[in-house]
Amino acid sequence: MATSSSSVVLDDFPTCENAFAEIERLVLSGVHPDRIRLRHNERALYWVCNNSMLHSDGPDVATVTRRLDAHVALVSLLLERGADPNKAAGRGATPLSTTCRDFIFGPTAQALEKLRLLLAAGANPRLTKDSPICTAIGLREMRGEVFNSAFEQDADSAEMALIFQAVDALLQAGASIEAMDHRQMYTPVLMAAYMGSAPLLRFLAERGANVHVVNPTGSNALMYAAGDVDGLKASRGGFSTTWHRLGDPVAATRLLLEWGLDPAAANERGRTPLTLALNAGNEDVAMALAEALSAQGKLLKADVRRFKGTAFEEQAAALGTTGRTSKPPRKQPKPEGVAQAASWARARQELNHPEAWKRPAWFCEFNKALFEHLASDPHPAIPSQRLYADSTDTMRTLRLSKTKDWISRSGVVTVQPDVLNWNTLRISYSQLDGDDLACREEIVMSMSPEQKPSVGAVADVVGQMSARYFKLPG
DSSP: OEEOSSOEEEOOOSSHHHHHHHHHHHHHTTOOGGGEEETTTEEHHHHHHOGGGGGTTOOOHHHHHHHHHHHHHHHHHHHHTTOOTTOOSBTTBOHHHHHHGGGTSSOOHHHHHHHHHHHHTTOOTTSSSSOHHHHHHTBOSSTTOBOOGGGSTTOOHHHHHHHHHHHHHHHHTTOOTTOOOTTSOOOHHHHHHHTTOHHHHHHHHHTTOOTTOBOTTSOBHHHHHHSOTTOOOSOBTTBSOOOOOOSOHHHHHHHHHHTTOOTTOOOTTOOOHHHHHHHTTOHHHHHHHHHHHHHTTOOOHHHHHTTTTSTTHHHHHTSOOOSOOSOOOOOOOOOTTHHHHHHHHHHHHHHHOTTSOOOSHHHHHHHHHHHHHHHTOOSTTOOTTTSEEEEETTTTEEEEESSSSSSSTTOEEEEEEOTTTOOEEEEEEEEEETTEEEEEEEEEEEOOSSSOOOHHHHHHHHHHHHHHHTOOOO
């Protein structure tokens, strides 16, 4: 254990029981909870609220139950002794946000009690990076990753009830039922549709959620129930972010149709719910949509032909179709460069956010200077109006790519420091190869607070890699 005038830093402990006991001893001896820090300099309340360490050593069920109870008791003690429930451990990572993750895999009564303790102590649900309702429902940290076993068809109804109680508690504390995640992909309703959960859709609608909501690219809940709205495809470099069928999407689709959602609506990519369902192999969902389109006189002959060879071929052939044989023209895409410019603006916000990591200060300043230099088009192969930018705060990483999703066959140029020793800067090009994000080239530059590489030198390396691999037309 190390001490300073401002904080008490605890070393790792063999078990969480040892850590709990030491935190409790310090607090009862008069140390303010916010002065106690563990591991990566996390404040005690945030560390305790993260229940992942309860399972880290593979305990049996009885041990987990004891730990969950001790967990809640320690959270209660820390709050009673003045721990700030809104202190962030990183950008938007609060005790409340990490507690909401408890509801994704096997929600428990203890998780609900912990959530209520935090809210009663003044935890603000509008200070988290993502909507805490989205997190409790099943929003995970990878791009596009949504899952919650409580909304599977054979799930324990008691687990779903715990999540509903958690959402109600968050709503009563001021959380927005319409808030989107920070990537602008989901609201709770869109997540419920994605997971194919009619019970969750009904629950949200009863609490005033807008079931006709669309995301910024025009995708509605019917599209999320049908298939791969965001084009996550079959693999994302080995990450489990791929779209996959959950719950009962047919029941969710029929419910959304009852509520008046338009089965013929198209998003900015020209995709309709029927197109998405057929592309995803959700033929039963596609059949429900085809029936709705036929009833409205909007089913095309081309749509019916897509059922050929499926179990629904005869059923689809019997539906009435419109006289048109082709789909209407797609909406005009956004002007070239608009989406890219927006990605640079988001990356800049990440870098300059008041709660962004500021350690070590010398590298954070270097990182910002490098970003602004790259944004100024210093190299003909790095045109900010043609490339997408991405910034990851916790790893201090900058990425440039030709596509909005940098995990792709066209690849990504990455600038990433060694976040353990801060003595090297790695500039690399990687691309999707099967299920792996394979590194094709890497250049390592030495650095230190006294001898940082020049911003111009790093930009030149980035430009050379971009020219070699992106091959943007002039």
